[in-house]
Amino acid sequence: MSADRRMREEKPVLETRHLAVSHGRVEVLHDASIRVGAGQIVTVIGPNGAGKSTLLNAIMGLLPDSSRIRGDVRHDGVDVGHDDVEQRLERGIALVPERRELFASMTVQDNLALGAYRRRASGRSRAQSLERIYALFPRLKERRHQQAGTMSGGERQMLAIGRALMSDPKVLMLDEPSLGLAPRVMADVFQIISDLRGTGVATLLIEQNSRAALKVSDYGYVLEVGEITLEGPAKALAVNPRVVDAYLGVARAN
Ligand SMILES: Nc1ncnc2c1ncn2[C@@H]1O[C@H](COP(=O)(O)OP(=O)(O)OP(=O)(O)O)[C@@H](O)[C@H]1O
Numbered sequence: 552m553s554a555d556r557r558m559r560e561e562k563p564v565l566e567t568r569h570l571a572v573s574h575g576r577v578e579v580l581h582d583a584s585i586r587v588g589a590g591q592i593v594t595v596i597g598p599n600g601a602g603k604s605t606l607l608n609a610i611m612g613l614l615p616d617s618s619r620i621r622g623d624v625r626h627d628g629v630d631v632g633h634d635d636v637e638q639r640l641e642r643g644i645a646l647v648p649e650r651r652e653l654f655a656s657m658t659v660q661d662n663l664a665l666g667a668y669r670r671r672a673s674g675r676s677r678a679q680s681l682e683r684i685y686a687l688f689p690r691l692k693e694r695r696h697q698q699a700g701t702m703s704g705g706e707r708q709m710l711a712i713g714r715a716l717m718s719d720p721k722v723l724m725l726d727e728p729s730l731g732l733a734p735r736v737m738a739d740v741f742q743i744i745s746d747l748r749g750t751g752v753a754t755l756l757i758e759q760n761s762r763a764a765l766k767v768s769d770y771g772y773v774l775e776v777g778e779i780t781l782e783g784p785a786k787a788l789a790v791n792p793r794v795v796d797a798y799l800g801v802a803r804a805n
Pocket residue numbers: 574579597598599600601602603604605606615
């Protein structure tokens with residue numbers, strides 16, 4: 552079945568409906584409706600300041616109390632808009648924030664353990680989750696006693712993803728995972744994102760590196776000035792002249 556048909560027909564694991572966010576009198580996200588199907592990788596691309604992080608933070612329940620939110624956030628068909636962050640984690644939503652927010656002086660393994668303080672009741676034990684993450688990231692296993700702050704940029708990103716996976720999420724949201732990474736390391740991180748598909752976790756990815764993001768994704772959205780202006784199967788977006796022109800042109804290729 553095509554990614555487009557699957558998106559329309561399958562019950563999404565994560566969905567926003569007409570989501571709008573205002574900070575004071577400024578509305579930074581307008582009427583954003585997106586869907587992420589089970590096991591899919593969905594990307595949101597768009598320029599700086601378009602509202603991409605705001606979208607992820609609204610889904611995770613991380614916006615400041617002063618922000619005004621309208622519209623719905625639904626997980627597995629349930630409205631989670633009134634849940635706090637811990638409840639959303641327990642339902643199976645996880646976010647790797649742009650700044651990764653690791654505990655630099657703690658070991659890799661202790662950082663992973665902290666990722667499990669709130670988790671979905673998946674039937675998998677914490678030890679099983681840890682083994683699963685070490686299987687996905689052998690490098691983290693090798694370095695499990697190393698301080699997180701002494702890891703390379705790519706390793707820290709792997710650790711941030713691994714820590715989020717410790718909550719056994721159904722949906723993993725990644726905010727700019729390739730930010731600040733050297734091209735070769737970036738390629739490793741995108742390979743990991745692609746490998747996540749095999750674990751059954753759905754991924755919602757926001758990225759400045761549109762080309763690489765569309766390459767690993769099933770479906771994509773373009774977010775511009777707070778609005779979804781285009782959507783479609785990632786393969787189709789990658790050859791859409793408007794996307795090519797604005798986001799994949801030679802000058803922007805990286
Ligand atoms: N707490 C806040 N108070 C006021 N304005 C905010 C707040 N958070 C975000 N904004 C504004 O909302 C807009 C969208 O920001 P957001 O961080 O979501 O964009 P983005 O697409 O993720 O950008 P980037 O790619 O640069 O990270 C920006 O103009 C930003 O300045």
